[in-house]
Amino acid sequence: MTFSADRPTMIEFKDVHKYYGDYHALRGINGTIKAGEFFSLLGPSGCGKTTLLRTIAGFEDISSGVIMIDGKDMANVAANVRPTNMVFQSYAIFPNMSVEENVGFGLRKDPRSKEDKAKAVAEALEMVGLKGFGKRAAHALSGGQRQRVALARALILKPKVLLLDEPLSALDKKMREHMQVELIKLQRQVGITFILVTHDQEEALVMSDRIAVMFEGEIAQLADPETLYRRPNSKKVADFIGTMNFIPAQVLSETGDTLEIDAKGLGRVTIDASMAPPARGESPVVGLRPETLTLLYDGQTATERETEGIIDEVIYFGDMTYYDVYLGGTDVEVRLSMRNVPGRPVLDVGTKVRVAWSPSALVLFR
């Protein structure tokens, strides 16, 4: 999270709308993407994230609004002259060409000599870890290799913005995790603005400097991963990113900086106003991440607050155990996670336990 917000703006959306017939796909997108940023568009399928990416590339016209790239209005700029390149979800590798022909595809109008272009292709392949693959047939490549070819083919043109449309979704889990790290490294190395579309919240958290969470054609929250995770601005965002326990609550009193609330099963607690995003007129609930709740073993005491409970369910994951616990003799059930370190036996269903928690981890949605 070393991203600095004072970098120049690369992309700016001003009230962007997109209609497909009657269907309102983008409903007033506003926001900026900074130069050199690793930016993610995150949301469930059908939320408009891919549509937004395609409007940046120029494959979709927008119905109203303005998209600026590097200070220029893209209204009448065709896809083939925009300073963007795309890594397609299907990779779109030309099946009738070799790897080097694919990577060099965009260099036709490049004034450099044939030898220089061949050198550039070789360098691009080396950068993505495909040194010596130039003569290979495109159809003989694995999924991961195809993706690298697609990356090299886009990056060789030194775009201002690289667009990635769910590039990792076709890879298996191990390969995906490996490519996540490689993409981060590559982005730091080339310094180009990367915009990633993904429905995988974990992937977005791992890779991005900032994330725009989208629902139904709107950006619900645009923030860095830590803010999104710790201070989601709505119950919907909180629910989409990671696991969140929601506990019914009542707001007792409110001063400028703090709120006094009564959360069912937790009792009265004072929280900071920064942990209560603007009210939406919903019935109040507090959100609590599983890792902010801790089971207390014999002899341990809570540093802040503790509440009694009964274990209802035990889910063993090897390195972690998840417990579903009824809090304080109520029907409020929360999930909490414990690392399985020595001295922490896995407890049984029905065990009476004490749960430690911190008021500062609570987020209030209302």
Next chain:
Amino acid sequence: MAQTPGSEARTGLKLISPTAVYVILLLAVPLATVLIYSVLTGGRGNVSLPVTIENYSELWAKSVYGYIMVKSLMVALVVTAITVVLAYPVAYFVSFHVKPERKSLWLFLITIPFWTSYIIRVSLWFVILGYGGILDSLLGTIGLPPLNVASHSILSIIIVLAHAYAPFAVLPIFVSLEKVDRSLLEAGQDLGESRWVTFLRVTLPLSMPGVIAAALIVFIPTVGDYVTPELVGDGKEPMIANLIETQLLKLQNFPQGSAFAVASMLMVGIVSVAFVLWNRRFIGGQK
């Protein structure tokens, strides 16, 4: 499915046997007959030994035969070129610009000319191209002299054949265009090429298997077309098939006719194989 591989193979043979009998009796046997006849000595209505190559040397000896063969070949090549060039935009339009749910309807409409008998279609072309026909009347109304296209036998043959074989060319090209992944076209534009250059660098090479198939489908039958020269050219411009017909049916010189038939098959075979080899980088040609 408790079948051993042996019994599975027997079942397979049984299943293909009707087709196999058909192929042997109606293709292999006649072909063998023609091949054998072509090297025998012929008289009027009979065939006899000795074995000879005279029927083939006759082809070289009389320049008119060579002329007819080359003419047939040229007509077929021109028809093929015209048909494929005209069919490509039609196939492209249906594949790229017609809504998916309408595509079958469009293909169906393209095949409508087949509903009419070929003879009737040829006669209609006469009405259009003939002296005082529709074309000439139209030219007359804008003050141009009549062309009387129908009096130019070869030109008429080419026009009628190109029209007749157009649907055969549209279908394979359409199929190969349907297989082109549309994201490749976006990738072409994303990498800086215009729509037209993307077409030349991506779509056209990827649709070449269909173009090659279309060319062969049109070329092979048009070389041996019999009806069109007979009807349109009024028999004044005979092609190979008319030559063979004369030998086999009118003169009843079976060996000579067979030799022409074999020579024609060889010619078509050589041109087709050469064409396929010339384009082999496109076929199965996913490098």
